[in-house]
Amino acid sequence: MFDFWRRALFPVFVFLILSLLVWVTVGALPATLFFSMMMLINLVLHLRQLKALDFWLIDSDERMVPDGSGLWEDVFMRLNRMVRQHHKEHKQRVAALQHMEQATSALPEGVAILDEAYHIEWCNPLAVQHFGLDYKHDIGQQITYLVRQPEFAKYLAVRDFNEPLVLYGARQDGLTLSIKLIPYGDNKRLLISRDITHLERIETMRRDFVANVSHELRTPLTVVNGFVETLHDMPNLENNMARRALNLMGEQMCRMEQLVDGLLTLSKLEDTLNALQEETVDVARLLRTLLQEGQSLSAGNHTLQLELASSCALLGNADELRSAFGNLISNAIRYTPHGGEILVSWHEKGDQPVFSVQDSGIGVSPQHIPRLTERFYRVDRSRSRETGGTGLGLAIVKHIASRHQARLEIASEEGKGSTFSVIFSSSRCLSLQVEETIAN
Ligand code: ADP
Numbered sequence: 001m002f003d004f005w006r007r008a009l010f011p012v013f014v015f016l017i018l019s020l021l022v023w024v025t026v027g028a029l030p031a032t033l034f035f036s037m038m039m040l041i042n043l044v045l046h047l048r049q050l051k052a053l054d055f056w057l058i059d060s061d062e063r064m065v066p067d068g069s070g071l072w073e074d075v076f077m078r079l080n081r082m083v084r085q086h087h088k089e090h091k092q093r094v095a096a097l098q099h100m101e102q103a104t105s106a107l108p109e110g111v112a113i114l115d116e117a118y119h120i121e122w123c124n125p126l127a128v129q130h131f132g133l134d135y136k137h138d139i140g141q142q143i144t145y146l147v148r149q150p151e152f153a154k155y156l157a158v159r160d161f162n163e164p165l166v167l168y169g170a171r172q173d174g175l176t177l178s179i180k181l182i183p184y185g186d187n188k189r190l191l192i193s194r195d196i197t198h199l200e201r202i203e204t205m206r207r208d209f210v211a212n213v214s215h216e217l218r219t220p221l222t223v224v225n226g227f228v229e230t231l232h233d234m235p236n237l238e239n240n241m242a243r244r245a246l247n248l249m250g251e252q253m254c255r256m257e258q259l260v261d262g263l264l265t266l267s268k269l270e271d272t273l274n275a276l277q278e279e280t281v282d283v284a285r286l287l288r289t290l291l292q293e294g295q296s297l298s299a300g301n302h303t304l305q306l307e308l309a310s311s312c313a314l315l316g317n318a319d320e321l322r323s324a325f326g327n328l329i330s331n332a333i334r335y336t337p338h339g340g341e342i343l344v345s346w347h348e349k350g351d352q353p354v355f356s357v358q359d360s361g362i363g364v365s366p367q368h369i370p371r372l373t374e375r376f377y378r379v380d381r382s383r384s385r386e387t388g389g390t391g392l393g394l395a396i397v398k399h400i401a402s403r404h405q406a407r408l409e410i411a412s413e414e415g416k417g418s419t420f421s422v423i424f425s426s427s428r429c430l431s432l433q434v435e436e437t438i439a440n
Contacts, residue, residue: 007071011042045070110177110193118143118156118189130177130193143191156181166196168272176200211267214260221260225253255388262392265323266375269399276403280430281314281321283346283355290322291344294329301338309347310354312429316404324400327393328357328420334387336361336417353429356421364412372410373398397422404428 015038023031052066053076065083068076101124104111110127112120119142120133128135131147138146144153147167155165164180176197182190232246268274291306298304314321332342336359343358364372364379371377376391378384384391394408401408401422412418 004071012039015039015042046072108194110191112143112191112193114143114181114189114191116187116189120146121188123191127191127193130172130175130195132172152179155179164194166200207267207270210263214263214267217256217260218264221253221257225250225257228253255385255390258388259390259392262390262396265396266392266399269320269396269403276320277317278315279318281316281318283310283312283314283321283353284308286318286322287325287344287346287355290326290329293326294333294342294344297330298333298342302333302336303341304333305341305343307343307345307347309345310429311431312346312348312353313431314353314424315428315430316424320400320403324397324422325355325357327397328355328422331393331420332357332359332361332418334389335359335383340417348429349423351426351429353424353426354421355424356419358417358419360417363414363416363418364410365414366412369410369412373408 015035018038019031019035022034049066049068049070049072052068053072056063056066060083065076065080067073104124105126107124107126110124110130112123112127112131115121120139122139123131123133123135127133131143133146144156149167149169151165152167155161161181161183164178167177167179169175174197175195178194178196180192182192184190228246228249232243232250287306287308291304294304329342329344336342340360342360343356345354345356345358347354347356362383368377368379372379373394375395378389378391383389397420398408404424406422406424406428409421409423410418411421
């Protein structure tokens with residue numbers, strides 16, 4: 001700082017000395033004129049440098065920093081250093097950005113960055129391909145204007161991004177995408193899209209195969225079962241052995257029919273074209289019926305209780321809910337020894353309607369719990385078979401729950417009992433009274 005003032009004031013000091021000499025030799029007026037002239041020249045020199053700086057600033061990217069002299073030499077030198085540093089950092093940033101772009105282009109998934117209002121800020125080539133975007137025109141557009149499937153709009157509106165959304169024919173026929181939205185930073189969102197067309201095709205083939213085999217098996221099973229029953233009922237069948245064999249055959253046929261029915265039910269639930277037919281379900285009435293059926297299945301061997309602590313009617317499909325709730329009640333009866341207690345409950349947890357079945361049965365040890373909803377997964381095969389199980393019940397319950405955007409929760413302790421709960425979202429809770437008033 002001191003150096004700056006020393007260099008800035010030095011010429012003025014020299015002018016003053018010279019002016020004093022002029023004063024002594026020629027007089028005061030010429031000395032004043034001389035001093036003013038020198039100061040003017042000094043000012044013009046400064047203005048020239050300032051002009052050069054101004055000229056450079058207008059187009060600083062293209063031009064070199066001007067060479068200065070005197071005081072300005074230092075200033076321009078520092079400016080030059082700053083500009084070089086800035087260029088270097090800029091180059092590094094561009095390289096890092098290019099590197100990132102290359103990496104995201106190589107990703108096997110489409111990636112798009114959206115702002116809080118779902119405008120596209122940036123996307124990689126695969127996202128362009130998946131959503132049929134025109135990079136030049138569609139950047140800045142709202143993604144909901146471009147991807148118009150109602151299920152996509154619903155996915156964004158519900159804001160539950162834990163599970164990916166499967167989107168069929170998103171801007172391209174025959175293309176199936178798995179889409180996931182990941183919120184990050186300051187209200188930004190990362191939209192990840194994955195082409196699962198091939199996987200979906202294999203999955204559809206598997207589903208069709210199971211559905212077709214089950215369907216084809218149904219007729220021969222019914223025929224054979226009919227013959228077994230006819231033979232069994234023949235009055236002149238005296239051979240005990242034959243009667244026992246026919247009894248066993250009848251039981252096994254029955255089991256096979258149940259298996260085929262279970263597989264067909266699962267195929268129907270998995271069918272993407274089979275959308276959920278929603279209606280207002282009077283859960284209290286449904287549960288009273290299911291409790292009666294449970295009592296006849298238990299044949300007086302258990303104490304069954306019904307707790308109706310919620311007045312919610314449910315927006316859902318009555319047949320599917322009957323099947324799911326019925327399965328859980330029948331499981332509780334089948335896996336609870338005689339004398340046990342079963343509590344069927346319809347209540348609310350927070351504002352979410354919950355159906356639960358609590359039993360004092362054999363329970364399940366923790367390592368089995370995550371696998372119970374897999375098809376044909378049974379903790380104890382022989383017990384399941386003895387009690388007429390197929391190993392498909394909980395898989396069916398899980399599917400029905402997910403079709404209702406509900407989740408199945410299992411709490412169990414081996415030897416003490418289990419609680420199976422189906423937790424629905426609060427938006428599915430309807431008031432029956434209001435419905436009735438509207439109907440009136
Ligand atoms: P299953 O027809 O064999 O009952 P599920 O899919 O309904 O098939 O159930 C799968 C397995 O989960 C059963 O085999 C059983 O081991 C276990 N399970 C289901 N419900 C209960 C329960 N209430 N108590 C104990 N174990 C149960």
